[in-house]
Amino acid sequence: MSIDAALSELSAFLGDRLSRSKSDLEAHGASETHFALAPPDAVAYPESTEEVARIARACRAHGCPIVAFGAGSALEGHTSAIAGGVSLDFSRMNKVLSIEQGDMLAVVQPGVTREELNRELRATGLFFSVDPGANASMGGMAATRASGTTAVRYGTMRDNIRALEVVLADGRVIRTGSRARKSSSGYDLTGLFLGSEGTLGLITELTVQLHGQPEAISAGVCAFDRLDDAVEAVVTVIQMGIPMARMEFVDTETVRAVNAYSGTDFPLKPHLFVEFHGSEVSVADDVARFGEIVAEFGGSDLRTARKTEDRTALWTARHHAYWACLALRKGATAIVTDVCVPISALADAVEETRDDIAASSIPGPILGHVGDGNFHAILVIERGNAVELAEAKRLAGRMAERALRLGGTITGEHGIGMGKLGFMRAEHGAGWDVMGEIKQALDPDNILNPGKLLPGT
């Protein structure tokens, strides 16, 4: 067996850092959402770039798949080892290698989580902005081009990664990008690896952009009687250019779930959760301008919070919304949809989606990073119920098709994995073949995360 040959070669230099224990295999083959268990044949725990390169060379020589694994928080089955092989777990490559205050950069290994990085930054006055909610690994966030609540102001992983070190399928180690803020030096390889979901290379080091802690931060909440008023207010705020640091929408269903789960007492109405960053003067100005727009669309008075603990409570409630929604049904799992549409189409997209879900038997709270036009319906289904899974997939499919019809994309931040493969041709046409041709050029033996993202898989 070629996989066996690879594993015996790996175990020769990894020793007990090549695990074949059942619990390890199952933990690495499981999914955060609804995908069936697909365990690897072994889990490798490299400690250096050189070890990752040796793993790549050995696996390529024997045709053994490699599935990169960070925190396991992917939502589209990215880390499932559907062709077996090695799950390459980066948890031992979890060091912050340097913090460069003058350049507002940090150099980290891929296994560092975003919360670990921000803990290390606490004393510096700097922070890493990308915040997908889950405490994902930096490597995983890069590989899915993740974003989250702060992207409306600070951008996605695409905007916050300056440079990468990558091990290619044949074991070559390359460095992309530089410490400079911009470059016109050849193809943007950094950008190519961001969002490639472990199919083009294994990210072994990241140089990330940090931001200065703002002088003033104010968080706020306001409620609207009607969903479309909340969304129209968002559209106006974006068009006015108010530099929102966060602008999150939660619908009434989500508020109900959050109140039950987090013990909050938000009124049962659609809400915006927002945050403002800047100087004292500019934050006060932004809050005032935002408040005027909210009032214009019939929103409630903006309740603001300046203290750290109050702000943390607010965002913790928001970040737990996924778990709050899952808790709506005992032993449930979910399909988490993730479309992103042009701002002008946002109100229609949200309303049509709400009507669609209302006509179905499945609960589907809607929430999202609406400042970017990105929103999710959390389709809560009974684990193992094939009828409900099919119905949720039907709803998710209609959301994806709707997003494309409105000029948007099938995924704003979760990626393709296995879950979105069926919509790639509709979104990209012949562009999907071009992705396949690039894959063929860099990984001709299809060793890296086979069965994800690409055509013909």
Place this chain on the structure above:
Amino acid sequence: MSIDAALSELSAFLGDRLSRSKSDLEAHGASETHFALAPPDAVAYPESTEEVARIARACRAHGCPIVAFGAGSALEGHTSAIAGGVSLDFSRMNKVLSIEQGDMLAVVQPGVTREELNRELRATGLFFSVDPGANASMGGMAATRASGTTAVRYGTMRDNIRALEVVLADGRVIRTGSRARKSSSGYDLTGLFLGSEGTLGLITELTVQLHGQPEAISAGVCAFDRLDDAVEAVVTVIQMGIPMARMEFVDTETVRAVNAYSGTDFPLKPHLFVEFHGSEVSVADDVARFGEIVAEFGGSDLRTARKTEDRTALWTARHHAYWACLALRKGATAIVTDVCVPISALADAVEETRDDIAASSIPGPILGHVGDGNFHAILVIERGNAVELAEAKRLAGRMAERALRLGGTITGEHGIGMGKLGFMRAEHGAGWDVMGEIKQALDPDNILNPGKLLPGT
């Protein structure tokens, strides 16, 4: 001859839009800077994407090179037809196809220049931000990942292009990206074509991000006694997070040239030219905070200009700096260097460069977009003087090596073309080979802009 066969096939459907006139060939083979004339065998003027695709198919069938041509303002010989073939001139594909105010987007053909686009946007309250100085074409700016004075606030072409239509070497037409503000849907093909300098595909349509005209704009000028004080002030402003809309450095030599060329009377000292965009309140706040930093570093009082004509006069003087420097010597040409370094290394990089040039016989005013760490020395040489050209190349080479040693890049915004090929291996190592492998996958016959950007050329 294979090129002849291609040209006769092209002339069959292009008619007199395939030109072989001597003046046309020379205009398309000339360089804005020091590169020798390298005319194509013919110039094609397509009027539609379908015609571009037919040109690609015909040229590929006969092995005839295609060199995309926009406004001809490239600085590194990008449009020189060094292997002959067809210069594909996009000047007849120069329409603004739509302006979508709600989404703050415009869809344009590649031959539209940035000034033309901004003229069409005048009544909308929106503007296209990327401003490299030259009135470049949108296609050309995309192909070099251009930036300029406003990148410090609004980003480069990488940040302002939402979607592309591209004709591949084999005539396939693909669409990349979408109208959504972000996406995690597969490889970032938009990003791959941006900066590919016509070597991977021919850009036939661009969907570009617009920005709202700010409520308030204030421009300003201040002088410093010492170059390093000016640069240190810039570094502090960036680290404080003041949202500068522009922050340009010009050294004393540049000021002297600008005064002579534009009739201005700036004191003969290093200067910062800056601009602030925002609400009335935030601009006043930013100006005050900036002024404090300038004072701390011994700068002169900030002279601000609010009226449109005063601001235009200021930026026109800045934008004409290249011509002002060329006018230092009669019949001169120049090597325009273009390094970008981490902000923390900026003062050292500028000072070492100044010392290096001061020790040489060639004038080399220094100026740049220092908020990004990007600066240029304009090495003014006598046209046709091989000794001076060699000396300028030596100085430029030392700047590139210095930028790499300091963690930066050999080009912040001008691209590689032919002029920077010699430094690509030093910057990218095996990453340059990866660029070659991607090129091989998408253009195996090396039809598109041969001899530029890639290894082995």
